[in-house]
Amino acid sequence: MTELPIPTVLSLSAVSVPPSVKCLQFSQDGQAILLTKYAVYILTPDTGVSIELSSVIKQAPDSSKSPSRSTRPLGWLRTMVEFDRSLAHQWPNDSQEWGAVSLGSLDPSLHAVTLSPSNLTADAGCVLALLNSNLELTIWGASKNLLTGEWIRASRPRRSAPCSWAAKNPLSAVKTVLRDQSTCIAWSPQPHWGREPAPLVDASLLAVGNRLGSVTFLRYDKAEKRMAAVAETQVADRWATHLAWSAWHVPQDGTCNLGEAMLACGTADGSVVVLTVCQTLDPKPTFTKFTPDHALGLSIQVDDERISGSDGRAITGLQWVNTPGRSAILIYHKPGVLHLWSASSFGASEAAWSGSRAFVLRTHKRSVGSSALSPASGISYIPSLDVAVVSLSDGSFYVIQKLSVDPTLDPPSPGSIQPDTLSAASRSVFVRAEPEKVSYKDVDRIHGAVTYDGGSTFMWTYEASRPTDFSYKHDAKHISTFVVAQLWDEDLDERVLSGLAERVGHAGSVSGEAPLSILRPLFLHLRDSSRIARLHPRLLDILYRQPPSGPDATIAVASYTGDWTSELSRELRRSLATHIFGWSSIHSQRMRYAVAVFCQKHAEAAEIQQKFADAANLFLASIRTHVHLVLIRHLSAISGPLSLHDISFARRTIHQATAAVATAPALAKEAEHLWAQLPLAPHAVSAGMQINAASPAVGINHEQEGDRMDELCPACNGTIPLQSMDAESAVCTNGHVWARCCVTSFLLATPMVRTCVGCGRKALLPPPAPAWATPEASSSGDANGSVDHPDARVGDSQAPPAHLLYPPGGVGGLSNSARFVQDLLDATRRCPFCGNNFVVLV
Structure with a gap:
């Protein structure tokens, strides 16, 4: 058998991983999350990342073991959330009943992890919900740098009052304790409401099961940096042990604002209950009418039918x-048997099946520890083949063929994926990855597995063990191995082309998923320069398909004539964020730009590099035109209450827009309309800019001496002509070079900046929240009796005080009086050009 490529073999010393289908998963920020016994490893592939590259770790198998095919190693950036094993809550203090005893407190460890959708926190990232063996739930998020920086605990969700009255009512007390003892967690995705631009509303829900048999639904409160309970439903009289969300179904008829998802709940007696969760997107009155605002309605219904009875067999x-x-298909595993269930759906194809199916698994003898009774360690769906790949902890793989039409474990044709072949391939990876010689007595216990690229390349963790050796192995001796490898041969060229067409042709911005995450499967295979050389005409054809176009005519911003208030700032930020990042067409342009830049970087021939560079410049110009259009229309809508510093920024934006008159004549006309609305600004209103207020209309020749808009060099006070301004950098007359903010184009004369992880562009940090927008610090304990960390601001860039970041006179043209610019910086939480996350490196 031809040896398949293994891009990563990363050894994790003193790491033990409990087997679970959710211990290894990808976040929508493009990071792999690995749950171990005492820590959560956060691993970011280096494909598409342009910063922190000195910290990249690359490990691959010994080349002497795979001479037939050389593989370029895949690098990873690494950080972690460490569990200190301290108990924040002592349950016996609340109840002395035997039912409230938590045996996990004897050896505290991590039990489960689930990820929120991206674009949820203040820096547009995701948060982690962690569950430990003491049945405590905590929320974690990145503080400054999600790639290699610290992740901090935000809060413990408050779901009920402490049981201070336990002695008076012991029965009610034990029920309250059981309700607070969390046993399983799952976070829903975001609904796709089918609106353009996508509403800036978080409709995701964290479902938390407990020992009382109920499920609590919580939602992340971005303003308060904590989880808030929104509903609770009783599902059984046994412990809830497993939870899983389906995707949201939203009718795309333009009239219904209803989203519906199913939540499967497994209990301790082996039964499975399905809840139907409905959310409505209800209009909410706004102060300015810049963009519609919405509230969420929630209803939950427990289905009468249990899709699995109480057979006493544990769900793994x-x-x-x-x-x-x-309709979605539920896959659940019990020792030795795979179960399927699907509800009958209206409008589904005639070939679609519904009801329950069960398949008895056959042992694949690969080692002394092979057993079909092992727990499940991974479930992955391959859409292009309509198969589900299930891995067990004994190292074996099973394939459900024709999942959506007529599921079966029997291969329908000789060319189909064979489960024996997958098990043999994973065993071959184990043999090649291990430093010592492997025998039949060695077992590769797979603890978590998931497809990396939606196809033949998988990512999993295993630990080598020898069951016949009964010697004790303490925690320091456990070594887990993190692997990325291809498990079967397929036409990767066609997979790349079809995947690219799907991603750039059906881009949706509502989920908030970062381009690094969406394009991860493509970047893995486009690292091969020979593949780019072979496919570049077809890649460019897909990138140029559907010429760049933006929603120019549909960006409508209502005019506002009142005073500048906190409500105006709040709705201005929401409207700017909605229009800059909420349009699917611009989201598609950002991904096309990212692919073009990546191919330009990895191509070897200069001619091919130039072709991708031309494509990248075209998409970049389209994105820049859209951003300028959004700014101009918002500035036109609030031209009345603009301050002098805001007018200075508006003139700057007009200058940049008119410079693109050859490529975007409509934008130049918008800029001319804005110019007519602005009052004349006095000379040199900003310490960072020299503006001649006697400038005539926009349609002038900007090379005229009387219309010079110059900046002063922060180092020597030399002149930086604005009309010759480069979008990325600036050079003064004395040769000093300065980077520019990718959001405002101001000079970056402060080290307090944020950097895009995708393209490396830099931006000024958003200003600290004003007093009216900052929640009061809570000094009271949470439901578990602990006090939240005073600096635990998940997703907050932790900007310094305003007088340090923006001193009087302004830094790079920015002043405390430039209210529009500060709201713009706060609204632009991601890179406006490539759409990826910002991080703070200092």
Whole structure:
């Protein structure tokens, strides 16, 4: 058998991983999250990342073991959330009943992790919900740098009052304790409401099961940096042990604002209950009418039918598979048996099946520890083949063929994926990755597995063990191995082309998923320069398909004539963020730009590099035109209450827009309209700019001496002509070079900046929240009796005080009086050009 490539073999010393279908998963920020016994490892592939490259770790198998095919190693950036094993809550203090005893407190460890959708926190990232063996739930997020920086605890969600009255009412007290003892967690995705631009509303829900048999639904409160309970439903009289969300179904008829998802709940007696969760997007009155605002309505219904009875067999894995054109399919595993269930769906194809299916698993003898009774360690769906790949902890793989039409474990044709072949391939990876010689007595216990690229390349963790050796192995001796490898041969060229067409042709911005995450499967295979040389005409054809166009005519911003208030700032930030990042067409342009830049970087021939560079410049110009259009229309809407410093920024924006008259004549006309609305600004209103207020209309020749808009060099006070301004950098007359803010184009004369992880562009930090927008610091304990960390601001860039970041007179043209610019910086939480996250490196 031809040896397949293994891009990563990363050894994790003194790391033990409990087997679970959710211990290894990808976040929408493009990071792999690995749950171990005492820590959560956060691993970011270096493909598409342009910063922190000195910290990249690359490990691959010994080349002497795979002479037939050389593989370029895949690098990873690494950080972690460490569990200090301290107990924040002593449950016996609340109840002395035996039912409230937590045996996990004897050896505290991490039990489960779930990820929120991206674009949720203040820096547009995701948060982690962690559950430990003492049944405590905590929320974590990145503070400054999600790649290699610290992740901090935000809060413990408050779901009920402490049981201070336990002695008076012991029965009610034990019920309250059981309700607070969390046993399983799952975070829903965001609904796709089918609106343009996508509403800036978080409709994701964190479902938390407990020992009382109920499920609590919580939502992340961005303003308060904590979780808030919104509903609770009783599902059983046993412990809830597993939870899994399906995707949201939203009718795309333009009239219904209803989203519906299914939540599967597994209990301790082996039964499975399905909850139907409905959310409505209800209009909410606004202060300015810049963009519509919405409130969320929630209703939950428990289905009468239990899809699995109380057979006493433990559930080891529970996951939904979302297939197009039919209702979602639930896959759950019990020792030795795979179960499927699907509801009958209206409008589904005639070939779609519904009801329950069960398949008895056959042992694949690869080692002395092979057993079909092992727990499940991974469930992955391959849409292009309509198969589900299930891995067990004994190192074996099973394939459900024709999942959406007629599921079966029997291969339908000789060319189909064979489960024996996958098990043999994973065993081959184990043999090649291990430093010592492997025998039949050595077992590769797979603890978590997931597809890396939606196809043949998988990512998993294993630990080598020898069951016949009964010697004790303490925690320091456990070594887990993190692997990325291809498990079967397929046409990767066609997978790259079809994947690129799908991603750039059907881009949706509502989920908030970062381009680094969406394009991860493509970047893995486009690292091969020979593949780029072979496919570049077809890649460029896909990138140029559907010429760049933006929603120019549909960006409508209502005029506002009142005073500048806190409500105006709040709704201005929401409207700017909605229009800069909420349009699918611009989201597609950002991904096209990212692919073009990546191919330009990895191509070897100069001619091919130039072709991708031309494509990247075209998409970049389209994105820049859209951003300028959004700024101009918002400045036109609030031209009345603009301060002098805001007018200075408006003139700067007009200058940049008119410079693109050859490529975007409509934008130049918008700029001319804005110019007519602005009052004349006095000479040199900003210490960072020299502006001649006697300038005539926009349609002038900007090379005229009387219309010079110059900046002063922060180092020597030399002149930086604005009309010759480069979008990325600036050079003064004495040769000093300065980077520019990618949001405002101001000079970056302060080290307090944020950097895009994708393209490396820099931007000024958003200003600290004003007093009216800052929640009061809570000094009271949470439901578990602990006090939140005073600096635990998940997703906050932790900007310094305003007088340090923006001193009087302004830094790079920015002053405390430039209210529009400060709201713009706060609204632009991601890079406006490539759409990826910002991080703070200092």
